[in-house]
Amino acid sequence: MITFRFAILTSITVVALAIASQLHAGLYRWVDENGKVHYSDSMPPEVALKGSDVLNKQGIRVMTITPPKSKDEQKAIIDDEHARRIEEQRNKRQIAADKSLISAYRHERDILEARDENIAIVSAAELVINGNIHRARLHLLHMSSLTDKQVSDLKKLLHRNYVSLFRYDHEREGIEEKYNGLLLRYRHIQRHGPGATTPMGDSPDSDVPFLSCHNVHLKCPDAETCGRWWKRTKQYLNENSDMPLLIETDTLLSTQMPIQREDISLSAAFEPKGANGYGEILLDLDCGDISPSGERQQTSHEGECFSQRSKGISKQFRPFVTGAY
Structure with a gap:
């Protein structure tokens, strides 16, 4: 056995020497x-x-x-390998998540139903908050008979409720973003299989529900922009509300409650530093009619606006305030 191995090594050495000699x-x-x-x-x-x-x-x-690779080239090779491994792990996680998504929802409608159920919970909470706002504004109809403290307390109550609407708007946005993302991914998996990359810019078309017209939510990026937008918000209220401005503070604008059926009353709240550090402005529409006793005579939800004019006021608020027509 030893002799055989020695013979092989000798042969290899001879061949190597021959090649070296040839070169x-x-x-x-x-x-x-x-x-x-x-x-x-x-x-x-x-x-x-x-x-x-x-x-x-x-x-x-x-x-x-071949020339030896430079340090930069060697680093690039290492970086490429590292990136490849990261992408490989990401793909494995995506495949696992896709399989979990398919097992959790048998049909697209299951995702839509789950989204709508969660939005309905938020909408119910918003309805309660809007009722609180509506009743506080009704009390302010008789502001002349109230003490300064009562008026101050009502203003604070209004602002707290508007801040709650800011919070519920963020919650609604989070729900829509989550389930619309799941819907896009679900459709992509059905077409291309688990793990496939989703193209950028896809949207779930008309599946995103429209927010009710009484709630328009703006986010301003900095204090200067917020101040400018808040001034334009006051201008918008004066130009579009059928009712006179009743309350004006640094964070709250409110016109008088509507009286006639066709009347539209506008209010706005300003939160200088809301979620994620952004300033926030909320426009609130309230529609008539209110009896002399303060009771609503129409059958809609409290303050709900359904007319084309109210929808137009809601739609034009954002471009008017931001200048982004």
Whole structure:
């Protein structure tokens, strides 16, 4: 056995020496910095790092000596490998998440129903808050008979309720974003299978519900913009509300409650630093009619607006205030 291994090693050594001898006896072909091709039986040291071809006696290339990779090239190779592994792990996680999504929802309508159920919970809470706002504003109809403290307390109550509407709006947005994202992913999985990359810019078309017209929510990026938008909000209320401005503070604008069926009353709240550090402005529409006793005579929800005019006021608020027509 030892003799056999020695024979193999001897053969390998002989072959290696033969190749080395052949290369040594050959020519080097290399290109200088000016692009000129050279042939020589030895390699200049400064060229050795740039690579060359080795030719045999017949001028046939028998080997190509590649230059060693630079530190930047070596780092790039390592980075590429690291990125490949990260992408591989991401793909595995995506496949697992996709399979979980498919097992949780058998049909698209299951996702839509889950979304609508969660939005309905938020809408019910918003309805309660709007009722509180409505009743507080009714009390302010008789502001002349109230004490200063009662008026101050009602203003604070109004602002607290509007802040609650800000919070519920964020919750609604989160629900819509979550389930509309699930819906997009579900459709993509059905077409392309688990793990496939979702193209950017997709949207669930008309599946996103419209917010009710009485609630328009703006987010301003900085204090200067917020101040400018709040001034334009006051201008918008004065130009579009059928009722006179009744309350004006740094964070609250409220016109008098509507009296006639066609009357529209506008209110607005300002939160200088809301969610995620953004300033926030909320427009609230309230529609008639109110009897002299303060009771609503129409059958709609408290303050709910359904007319085309109210929808137009709601729709034009954002471009008017922000200037983004």
